[in-house]
Amino acid sequence: MDGFRNITSGTCPENRFRAQLGTTDHHPLALHLLQLETGRFCRSSKVLLRPRTSQEVAHILRYCHERNLAVSPQGGNTGMVGGSTPVFDEIIVSTALMNQIVSFHNVSGVLVCQAGCVLEELSRYVEERGFVMPLDLGAKGSCHIGGNVATNAGGLRFLRYGSLRGTVLGLEVVLADGTILNCLTSLRKDNTGYDLKQLFIGSEGTLGVITAVSILCPPKPSAVNVAFLGCPGFAEVLQTFCTCRGMLGEILSAFEFMDAECMKLVGRHLRLACPVQESPFYVLIETSGSRAGHDAEKLSGFLEQVLGSGLVTDGTLAADQRRAKMLWALRERITEALSRDGYVYKYDLSLPLDRLYDLVSDLRARLGLHAKHVVGYGHLGDGNLHLNVTAEAFSPSLLGTLEPYVYEWVTRQRGSVSAEHGLGFKKKDVLGYSKPPEALQLMQQLKALLDPKGILNPYKTLPTRT
Amino acid sequence: MDGFRNITSGTCPENRFRAQLGTTDHHPLALHLLQLETGRFCRSSKVLLRPRTSQEVAHILRYCHERNLAVSPQGGNTGMVGGSTPVFDEIIVSTALMNQIVSFHNVSGVLVCQAGCVLEELSRYVEERGFVMPLDLGAKGSCHIGGNVATNAGGLRFLRYGSLRGTVLGLEVVLADGTILNCLTSLRKDNTGYDLKQLFIGSEGTLGVITAVSILCPPKPSAVNVAFLGCPGFAEVLQTFCTCRGMLGEILSAFEFMDAECMKLVGRHLRLACPVQESPFYVLIETSGSRAGHDAEKLSGFLEQVLGSGLVTDGTLAADQRRAKMLWALRERITEALSRDGYVYKYDLSLPLDRLYDLVSDLRARLGLHAKHVVGYGHLGDGNLHLNVTAEAFSPSLLGTLEPYVYEWVTRQRGSVSAEHGLGFKKKDVLGYSKPPEALQLMQQLKALLDPKGILNPYKTLPTRT
Structure with missing residues (x-):
């Protein structure tokens, strides 16, 4: 290290x-x-x-x-x-x-709970009451809501419900000297003084220990649809995104992408079959709305449009929840497939949409046979690329070829070297690639x-x- | 003072x-x-x-x-x-x-501009490009985006697009000693270190001077509908809100309310006619969606439901934009009507939804003939009450009856003594009603x-x- x-x-x-x-x-x-x-x-x-x-x-x-x-x-x-x-x-x-639910309000959808509540358990709890948690992660079965807030976790619902900086209404935090800072309000709006809770969201436990969270849960959508599409190129992925945003508008709840290499690894290591024709890129689209008939109509209009114009070459629509889960698994289990492929170099980057995939292509050429696989996938709707490189084993020379090259590339595009994973111990020394010295000084x-x-x-x- | x-x-x-x-x-x-x-x-x-x-x-x-x-x-x-x-x-x-637009990205909807751009001009600019600003205020014709961010302005689109803490992506700020802090990124996600821009959002120019803003604009909805309804009581207003959220779901973009006193003043001072049967309460609902037919169907289903169940006694739907503006004017011009009624004591409060109107009734009884009018209106969907009291002239004794009574009432409900207006000079000394001493100390x-x-x-x- x-x-x-x-x-x-x-x-x-x-x-x-x-x-x-x-x-x-x-x-x-x-x-x-x-x-x-x-x-x-x-x-x-x-x-x-x-x-x-x-x-x-x-x-x-x-x-x-x-x-x-x-x-x-x-x-x-x-x-x-x-x-x-x-x-x-x-x-x-x-x-x-610290895993107790303190309160839930059935009209406002505000949940107050201790920091150690497991995300999946909270999801179940609010879903039984007609709401959903505003965030969802692959790690939901074990991650704690306090940790989610402390790391400003992004995840799969970010496109729809936005950042925790907007959905977290209040926090209780214990400061370094043991002072309890109680800002655990349940108000959507509160402009009394500086918004102290923001200091602790995303600061990874370095400024205080979050002990309780108040969070706004949106109403549970009554209709959820999942489509899985194949696209002939990255330009078409982007155009599909624009079309989708226009035609699906307010019901769009996820726009995820993965490249052909990801699909290959998911097939090889997890025996998951590709549900559409082989393509250079795949897109997973989820809609969540309040009226099934309307959503289905919007979605079929959109699919007709993208298939007709050649932006999408093949597609499939989940007919039921089981099938929707299967389609999501292709995207969610990429990490697992990668870890079975060998040692994984992981990068979690924010980049301008039109340059998002260039780094993957660039790196593939740069690394040649030194890497087993160079793959790109992620939350395209949020401009968030997960770039992963696999090799037989860890190699300092491969690391040297990757870093600081990747970080410098991202800096030139004014991107972020950590979109949602944070910095923690592994990435703390790359902060300067995304923030100017004046910002670093103020953080210190x-x-x-x-x-x-x-x-x-x-x-x-x-x-x-x- | x-x-x-x-x-x-x-x-x-x-x-x-x-x-x-x-x-x-x-x-x-x-x-x-x-x-x-x-x-x-x-x-x-x-x-x-x-x-x-x-x-x-x-x-x-x-x-x-x-x-x-x-x-x-x-x-x-x-x-x-x-x-x-x-x-x-x-x-x-x-x-x-400082009124220059720096850049606008047609795919992501990210606008970067100097702090002095007028909100209405920015709205016009992005609307021509198929997007809308995520905030809208009565003062849009003269307020600056930098001021909006410095005061964490709420306004009419908060219910739909949330807080500026989520939609502002980056800021450039000049610190007290003249240091330029450039955190003007255009990324939806960036978890590299502490989110310094949050310090300046809502700090009213006391921690730095905001000089440029990067903000995420949502796609412009192609269909907008406005309905104006009369409700027999506040309990019915709340039930109408719950029904509305369930049936209109993702297309709901505003849920505003005003009481009969507001309507009386708007009629008396501005000669605006009430568009529905006289009622104790009125509700303005706006929907914004991507498909007119679907939205109209959802809205008519909802209206049928609330009229049939007696939650709403009378209602009208704007048939065109001119009519929609007229309905909005009833709500937006309350402030103007109040200022023509005499001296106005203004309170901008966040309260739990089920207690939101109790303070108005309570105060009306408490003040009796000492006040001309005690009115309640506001952004019900956000739990934000604008409580206003008018009198012939300023009177220290009336002020003494109002304060700290109002603030203490709000504190007992764990509400906020300033939901969206901030504290500035007038309200700075009431901060302690909404924040504990530990928070005040950290702010200092x-x-x-x-x-x-x-x-x-x-x-x-x-x-x-x-």
């Missing part, structure tokens, strides 16, 4: 938590010392605490703050950039036991203001100081 | 700008010294600067920062709380000449970090320190 040596010589707080606290089982905080699961980024943490309330989190942080003990907040631990796992011996503060100042001792999720998000 | 004396004895920067700068016409900055328009909150400013570029704004702020000169950033000066007018002799930095710390000398829009947003 690059930068590791720099970190060890840095000024990180030194942890002596266990020695001072003794056996945590008998400690008045009544917290739980558990066996650590050692993941990919997990080094040598010895202590995992699982508070049940904000007050317990406040106690922990006050204790750690006084003693300069570093803390790594953890939700479902499903992030892609090592943001939720300790680097050295940070104390893990897990939200796993905010960190110093909110966490002057640097105990919250150290070595994450912000670049290693040189 | 409460708090005025405290302010004069405070530690505000003293302005000597004119004396040092000489005649600004000949100053190398080539800025313009103009006659001041003295508005309601305008005290004794002698200098109004109208820079054309961010660099000129940077020069001004650097100059002022070095010399401890206070600055009042100003857009279209249409705010309701005195946020954009100087309190003493602050130098006004107007965005009036942010102010101190970003504007250590306190030169940016002093005496605004944050409470007077006691």
Whole structure:
């Protein structure tokens, strides 16, 4: 891991938590010392605490703050950039036991819950009441809503319901020194002073620990349709998107794309069959609306248009929910297929739509036989490309060919080197490719203001100081 | 104005700008010294600067920062709380000449422009290209987009397109010391580090001067319908909203309400006729969709339902754009009617939907004959009540009956004492009714970090320190 040596010589707080606290089982905080699961980024943490309330989190942080003990907040631990796992011996503060729903309002659709609620469980809960969560992710079965907010997760419903910065109405956060900041309102509009919750959305636990979330759930659509299409080129994918936005308008809820290489890998490693004629590109379109007949009419008009004009060469429409799930699986299981293909170099980029795929083609030519596969897929409707490169094994020379080349390419297009995954530990040193020095400086100042001792999720998000 | 004396004895920067700068016409900055328009909150400013570029704004702020000169950033000066007018002799930095569109992308709908562009002109520009601005306000003819963002303006399209916190993609901001912070990206998704632009959205020019905006415009709906309905009670208004959200779903773009008192004033002072049977409450519903036939069908199904069930006693549907404008005028011109009724005490509140109107009834009983009219109207779909009280003239005793009573009432419901108007100069001291002390402290710390000398829009947003 690059930068590791720099970190060890840095000024990180030194942890002596266990020695001072003794056996945590008998400690008045009544917290739980558990066996650590050692993941990919997990080094040598010895202590995992699982508070049940904000007050317990406040106690922990006050204790750690006084003693300069570093803390790594953890939700479902499903992030892609090592943001939720300790680097050295940070104390893990897990939200796993903070899994209570506080309230749900049947008219406004506002859900208030503790940070450790699992996204899929929340989805089920609000769907039974005629609403949906405004976000959906592949990791929904294990990710926590607090982690989703802390990482400003994007996902599959972003195109329709927008960013968590708009749908999260309120937060309760415990600050580094143990202060509980209660901004857990349930109001759609509130212009009283600075919107402090925004500081914590997407800051990956480096400015505070999110303990509760208030979030606006949209009404559950009564009709959902999924279409899977083959396109002859990327230009046609883009034109299909424009046509689709015009003709499907307000019912469009997802516009995802994948290239032929993705389909090949999904077929080879997962035995999923391509549901349409082989094509250079595939598009998955989902509509969600309040009236099935109207939606079907709009969708068939659109399909007639794109098939007639040659933008789409072949297509299929899911006739039922089972079939819709099968079509979604082709897109959602790409990550799984890639991981079975070998070592995966992953990039999660935002790019201007018209240049979005150029990087994939460019890289394919650049890498030649050095890579097994170079694939591009993602949330096209949001300008979000997932660029992945597979190889037999990790190779420093291949990494050297990829980086900083990919980041520099993205910078030239004024793109983002992390569209939705965040920076965490793995990507923190590439922040400067997407943000100017003045922004980096202000971020450092905010960190110093909110966490002057640097105990919250150290070595994450912000670049290693040189 | 409460708090005025405290302010004069405070530690505000003293302005000597004119004396040092000489005649600004000949100053190398080539800025313009103009006659001041003295508005309601305008005290004794002698200098109004109208820079054309961010660099000129940077020069001004650097100059002022070095010399401890206070600055009042100003857009279209249409705010309701005195946020954009100087309190003493602050130098006004107007965005009036920063009115250039930088770029517009026909596929993504991303508009980049300078802060001084007038909202209505931007609307016209993007509508010609098949898009709409995600916000619309009564003041659109003169308000600036930079001011809209600085005050986190809500308005008439909030229900459909959400908050500016979601639709603003990037900002360029000049910090207090003249540093230009360029976060003017056009990406829908960007999770690289802290989202600094959020600091400036809604901070009313107290943390930096917004000089350019990147904003996501949704596609222009091809069909717009407006219905105006009479409801027998507030409970029926709420039930109509629930029914409407279920049956109109994704095409609902506005749900506004007004009470019978509003209609009376609009009739008396503006000679606008009520288009339906007299009722205790009126509702204006707008739909915006991509297919006229479908929308009309949904709307007529909904109207049949609410008329049949007695939720609505009478209704009218606009047959053309002229008629739609007439219906909108009933709602949009309430403010004007109120101002002709006498002195107006204005409150802009967020409340839980089921208690939203109780405050109006309560206050009507409490004030009795001391007030001419107590009216309630607003963006019901967003939980936003505009509560207005008129009287023959300003009276300290009536004010004393209203405040802090109204604020305390709102606090008990965990509402917001400023839903969309912000705090500015008039409401800054009521911030504590909606935010806890820990939040106020963090806001003060942010102010101190970003504007250590306190030169940016002093005496605004944050409470007077006691």
